Amino acid sequence: MKTPRLPSIGEIMIVLLLFLAVVVSFALIFELPIQLALFISWFIVIALGIRLGYKYDFLQKAITKGIGNGLEAILILLAVGALIGTWISGGIVPSLIYYGLEFINPTFFLLATLVICSITSVATGTSWGTVGTAGIAMMAIGEGMGMPLPLVAGAVISGAYFGDKLSPLSDSTILSASMAKVDVIAHVRAMLYLDIPAYIVTSILFTIAGFMYGGNNFDSERVEFLKSSLHDVFQINVWMLVPMVVVIVLLALKKPSLPSIAVGSLLGVVWGVLFQDLSVSTAFHTAYSGFSIESDITFITELLNRGGIESMVGSIIVIIFGLGFGGLLEELGVLKVLLSKFEQFLINAGNVTTATIFTGLLGNIFGCAMYVSLILTPKIMQDSYDRLKINRLVLARNSEVGGTLTSGMVPWTDNGIFLTTILGVSTFAYLPFMWLSFVSIIIAIIYGYTGKFIWYTTDENKNVS
Template sequence: MELIIIGLFGLSLLFCLLANLSILYALLIGYVLFFCYGLITKHGVKELLRLSVQGIYQIKVILIVLVLIGMITATWRASGTIAYITYTSSHLIIPSIFIFIVFLLNCVISILTGTSVGTAATMGIICMSLGNIMGINGVLVGGAILSGIYVGDRCSPVSTSALLISTLTKTNIYQNIKQMVRTSVVPFIVTCAIYLVVGFITSAKPKTLEIFDIIPHYFQLHWILLLPPALIIFLALFRLKVLWLMSISVVVSCVLCVFIQHITINNLLYIMLWGYHIDNTELAGIFNGGGILSMVKVIAIICISASYSGIFSGTGILERLKKSIAVSSNYFSVYGSILLVSFCTSIIACNQTLSIILTYMLCKDLATDEQELAIDLEDTAVVVSPLIPWSISCAIPLVTVGAPMMSIAFACYLYLIPLWRLAFLRRYPKQVP
C-alpha cells in the first residue's frame, strides 16, 4: 500500500514536469493521496488536519525567513546596494571566467557563514545581477550559485546541516569535515574545470558598457550602500540567527532607501510588498523584482510540503519501508542504498532537514560505523535535496537570486559528489575516498 501511494505521487510529479505544469498541482495531489492513506489506516479527518497544521507550524521560522527574503530582494534593489556593487564590479570581471568566479565567491561566503540561504541572499543576488548586465545565461549563473552555496552548507563548521548530522550520529563535527573534504576534493576540482571550460566556450555577448553610465542617473552611489550585505556576512561569523541577520539587513536597507535614495515611506512599503520597479527599460531586466508577493508561490509549495511531514509522523508511512531498505542493501552497497533512500525522502520531505532526519531514521541500521554513516549522509541527503525542484533547498535560493529552475541541471558539484562516491566504490568497495 505504502509503495503504491508513493508511486502515484511520483507519477503525478513526473506528469507535471513533463506537461510543464506548476509543481503545486502535483503537491496537492500528493497531499490528497497521503491524506487518503491516513484515512485508510484508521486515522480520523480531524487528526490528519491537526497533523498537517503541526507540520506547517514546525517550519514557521522558514516562512518568516521567506518573507524577509522578499523584503531583502526588494530593499537591496531600491536602496542602490545592487546598483553600487554591479557598477563598481562589472568592469573588473572577465566574462570568460565569470561562471567560475561565481562558483568560487559563493563557496567562500557559504563556508564563512554556513548558510546556503544567506549566501544566496547576498553574494547570489549580486552575482546574478552582474550576470544579467554582462549578458551571461541565467541558467549557467544560477547553476554555479546553487553549487557554490552548498559547498559551505555541507562542510562549514558553522553549518546547521553539518551540526545536525554530527548530533544525530553522535560524531565529532570537525572529524566529519575532515572526511567531507576528502570525499569532495575531486568533485570540487572537476566542477571548477567544467565552469572554466563552459565559460570559455559559451559565446556570451555582453551588453553594451553604456548601460553602466546610466546607473548613476537612477541611483545615488556611495560605499555605505555595501552595509546590508556586509552586515549579514559579518554577523553570520558570530552565528547570529538567520532571522536577526535578515531583519537587521532589511532595517539598514530601509534607512538607506529613505536617506540616500530619498524614497518616501509610502513608496518604500509598496516596494517591500510588490517589489522594486525602475522606469528605465534597459535597467528593468537587471534591477526589477523582489517583494513579499514574489515569494507567495514558494511559500505555498513549502506549506504543502511541510504538511506532509506531519502526516508522515502520524501515520508511520515511511517506517514501514525499513524492511524494504534492508533488503535493498543486499543488492546495492550501503552507500548506494542510502543514496536511493535520500533521493526518495528528498522528493517526499521537500526540505533538507527533514530529508536528513528521515534518511538517518531509515538507514541508521545499515551502517556499522557512525563516522561512515555521517559522511554517507553528508554525501547524499545534503546534496541531493537541492536537486529537487520543489524542495525548499532548491526553490528558495533560485527564487531569491531570480534564476530559472533549469539551473539545477548546471549545479555540477551537487551531482559529482554522489557520482564520485559511486564510481570510487565500484573500484574500492571497502574504502571511503
C-alpha cells in the first residue's frame, strides 16, 4: 500500500496554474459560470491527491469536511436573501433611499455612506446584511445623485468590512480569534490599534472624493423626480424603518444572527401587508423570489428588482465549491508546503506580517471563500509566531487583514460573487476603491517592520488592555 506524501512544489504549481487557467478562461474568455470552473477544479486537486497516495474516500471526506466548516455562512446568506426581498417589498429599503435623497448632502455623500455602513455593520456584525440593506440604499442614492457607482460601492464595502472586522458579533471576528486561540474581546481591542488610523485615512480619502464628485453631476430636479417615483410605488414614512431598528437591536443584544435576520424578514412581510397593500401570499413570495416590478424608470427596475432566497443560489454554489476546494488543499498540505519554502525568510515581525497577509490572499484565491482563508491562515502561520514569541493577538489581527479584507478583491470568492450580485458593480470596477482594505494592509505591514503595536509573549502584559 502506497504511503501518502506531501506534494512537491512543482506538483503544487502545476495544480494551481491549472486552477487559475480554468477559472480565468471560464470567466473572461468563454463567459461560462464560475461555479462550473470551481467544480472542475475539484477533480484537478483530487487527481493530485490520488497521485500522492490518498484514496478517493479520504479526498471526498476532505471535501465534505471543508464544506461543513462554512455551513453557517450558507444559512446566513439564505436569510439575508429573504431579508433583502421582503425589506424592498415592505418599503424599508425604499424609505431608506428616499430619506437619503432628502437629507444627505451630495458633497459628503461618500463619507456618509462609509459611516452609515460602518455603524450598521458594527451593530449587526454582518457585512453581507449591511451590503444587502444599507448598501443597496446607498447605491440607489448615489445613482440618484449622479455619483460613479464603483466609487459608491467602494465606500459601502469599506464601511461594511470595518464593522465585520471589529464587531464581536461578527462570524469572521469570532472565527479569527478562535483559530488563533485568543479571546474575542482582546482580539477586537488589538484590531482597534490598526482599524482606527486606517478608518481615519479612509474617511479623509472619501471626503476628498466627495468634494471632487459631489457637485459635478448633481441634478436637483432628477432627485425630486426619483423621490416622487418612489412615493408612487411605495408608502414612505419613518415607520418603515422599524424592522431595521428591531434587527439591529436583536444583534446588538448578541442574539444569534440567523434567527435575528429571519425575524427581520418576517417583519418585512408584515410591513408589506400592512403598509404596501400586498397580499400575504405575495409578501411571503418576495422572501423566496425577491421583489419584482415593471417600471419605465430604470432607477426603480435596476436597483429594486432584487433579493430573495433564489438570488443567493449562485453565491451559495460558489461557497460550497470553494469550501470543498479549500478542504482538499488543507488536507493535502498545499499551502503549508508553499509557506515552508519561505520559512527561512520569516525571521522578524515584518516578514511574518507580510507572509500572513499574503497567505490570507492565497486562501481567498485558491480557497474561493473567506472562511477557507480565515481557517487556513492561522493554522499555517501559528508556528512562525510562536517561534518568534509574537503574541497570537497579532496573528489574529493579521489573519483578518489578509483573509477578510482581501476576500472581496477576488471575483470568484463568496464575497466577490455576493458583492457583485448585490451592488451591481463588477469586482474589477470597485476594486480600486476598496480603500479601507488597502490602507489597512499598508498600516499592518508598517507596524510589522517598525515594531509598533506588535506584542510579544515575553512582555509583562501579554494582553491588550
